[in-house]
Amino acid sequence: MKPRTRRGGGRPTIADVARLAGVGAITVSRALREPERVSESLRKQIQQAVEELGYLPDPNARALASARAEVFGVLVPSLTNNVFAEVVRGIYDSLSDSPFRVQLANTHYSGLEEERLLQLFLSQRPAALIVSGIDQTEAARRLLDNAGCPVVQIMEIGPDPVDMMIGFSHFEGGRVATNHMIEAGYRRVGFLGARMDPRSQRRLAGYRAAMEAAGLFDPRLVTTTPVLSSVTLGRDLFRDALAKMPSLDGVFCNNDDLALGVLFECHRASIAVPQTIGITGFNDLDMMQVAFPSVTSIRTHRYEIGRQAVTMALAAIGGERPENRIKDLGFDLKRRESTARPADR
Amino acid sequence: MKPRTRRGGGRPTIADVARLAGVGAITVSRALREPERVSESLRKQIQQAVEELGYLPDPNARALASARAEVFGVLVPSLTNNVFAEVVRGIYDSLSDSPFRVQLANTHYSGLEEERLLQLFLSQRPAALIVSGIDQTEAARRLLDNAGCPVVQIMEIGPDPVDMMIGFSHFEGGRVATNHMIEAGYRRVGFLGARMDPRSQRRLAGYRAAMEAAGLFDPRLVTTTPVLSSVTLGRDLFRDALAKMPSLDGVFCNNDDLALGVLFECHRASIAVPQTIGITGFNDLDMMQVAFPSVTSIRTHRYEIGRQAVTMALAAIGGERPENRIKDLGFDLKRRESTARPADR
DNA sequence: CGGAATGATGGTAGCGCTACCATCATTCCG
DNA sequence: CGGAATGATGGTAGCGCTACCATCATTCCG
Secondary structure, eight states, X not given: OOOOOSSSTTOOOHHHHHHHHTSOHHHHHHHHHOXXXXXXXXXXXXXXXXXXXXXXXXHHHHHHHHTOOSEEEEEESOSSSHHHHHXXXXXXXXXXXXXXXXXXXXOTTOHHHHHHHHHHHHTTOOSEEEEESSOOOHHHHHHHHTOSSOEEEEEEOOSSOSSEEEEEOHHHHHHHHHHHHHHTTOOSEEEEEESOOHHHHHHHHHHHHHHHHTTOOOGGGEXXXXXXXXXXXXXXXXXXXXXXXXXXXXXXXXXHHHHHHHHHHHHHTTOOTTXXXXXXXXXXXXXXXXXXXXXXXXXXXXXXXXXHHHHHHXXXXXXXXXXXXXXEOOEEEEOOGGGOOOSOO | OOOOOSSSTTOOOHHHHHHHHTSOHHHHHHHHHOGGGSOHHHHHHHHHHHHHHTOOOOHHHHHHHHTOOSEEEEEXXXXXXXHHHHHHHHHHHHHTTSSOEEEEEEOTTOHHHHHHHHHHHHTTOOSEEEEESSOOOHHHHHHHHTOSSOEEEEEEOOSSOSSEEEEEXXXXXXXXXXXXXXXXXXXXXXXXXXXXXXXXXXXXXXXXXXXXXXXXXXXXXEEEESSOOOHHHHHHHHHHHHHHOTTOOEEEESSHHHHHHHHHHHHHTXXXXXXXXXXXXXXXXXXXGTSSSOOBEEEEOHHHHHHHHHHHHHHHHTTOOOSOSXXXXXXXXXXXXXXXXXXXX
């Protein structure tokens, strides 16, 4: 931690490069940002000077002068959640070779926090914003509408996008998962849900639609909690559900953590899976296919959502508006042992 | 996406606030950064003007003028890894009420990538840097030595810190875990390791030290791969290890993902845990205590490492040098069913 | 009670870039 | 072949802040 002489601290600036290359500062600036607009000979001289001095542009000065920071603002509701970790990884991977940096923040599933962070992000004038979900508060929505940059809403799709959207239907996911269990022969299929954010609510709605269509819905089959999801919680919710309704013969879990908790509890209590209880999860984490028995789940394309959100934003920054502003990446039902009920019954 | 009129785009600036409050711009600047140096009456006027205009300081202009960005640069080797996700969460949580932003990047376990990102970060003049591990390349080490800001190396401890350090000894973790298995009565204890980054190597070294001390070491007990860790991989490594050495009676897994893969494979192959095979993991993810049987693991304090790294950096920014620059947060051995071998044997 | 110390406030210049406009050379084409 | 279009380069000003220094009022104390 050596003290810096007043301001700057001796790092080379664009003026140093210009001097060494024998050109104007603005030409250096151009050579770095729009090389095709500078003659090849000057470009080479400049490149050499840059390397000789180890020059790196100051992103802060750049942002101030151009009224636009080379930053992607990314808002996610959680950082521990595996699902968002993968979305974020997709975003980082897609941006690592670009000049853009990522500004990530955690809303902790709070709309107010989202507003505050949005304000903060906008004070930097980001190049693009990526936000999670479609249930922004009115104030947040207004901020996004006037963001002055491309905005991508991720993880879900719905009507009326701020700008662009990429995700899938959680309602359909819940419906398909539940239908699968009904078709597999389960009748008293419970729903286990933690946290119950808007996406969880939609999965529950899908579950309910499927159960009602089959004439099987019973509100006592639904067990939810606002508590954050965990494997431990899956065990606890399952115990509650069984206590409430001993005739339960299957559970559709809001996510794989819960499903895993149920699976472990079944082992511990010697409940046969899939014979006595069927289990379906959501998200299809890596471990679901290795579990014993392997666990049926809805595979979602998290990493791909992150990647494509960046691609869409990058295109929009480049001035290309996609013909379709809403992209449905869908999901896949992975049928596994945990719902393979013997045909006889 | 409305086009912005040239520069600025109409957002209120510090000059607008100053005008409205009837003070000089510099006084506004001070009222925001060092309120105690401004009289109460002016402070109130300024506060009111700020609110009326919805003024937010431009972080880029701030960084440029003060030659110091309010940014914490954070380098982690992985974003999917649960362990780093929690460290990162600790960092974000500790910083969310401060003026500091987080600049996070993923080195993908590459030293060269770390150098490149460090260069990039330093061009922003961050307020502090948090880097993972103690095995920086020479060039990276040089960059850190001259960073001109507090530097915290996290996750590990060792001699010769760049500046500050917080973590624990992976060697000791490996040794303690292995000793526990030996004491529990296991003799042919295998080591399963994925990725084998420096921290994994040290856990392996700890394992080896314990086995050698007990006269039990055999190189054929060690099964490692450079492949990224996953539950699936745990299963595969375990199968390999068993094929190589059918007399195996326990495994110490480099991390909990692998341990879980082993557990599931034991279920599938009807291998009794802990009777026939004992299992110990590393990190103690939430699910280890819920698993059936519950899995012995080394609990590490990831979230706390993230939090305290920030606390240390913040103190250093404030000019307080800790008397102890190296902080060992230790770890806890969690004994569970997976290594509770019946006493008789 | 008068000079020195202290505290509050403000003006000026500058941080390192890029937007905007100007200039000059070269190419184009009727 | 001459004026217009095009392309390459550069100068100037300004982005929105804060470091540095100056000024003035107030307090302190022998």
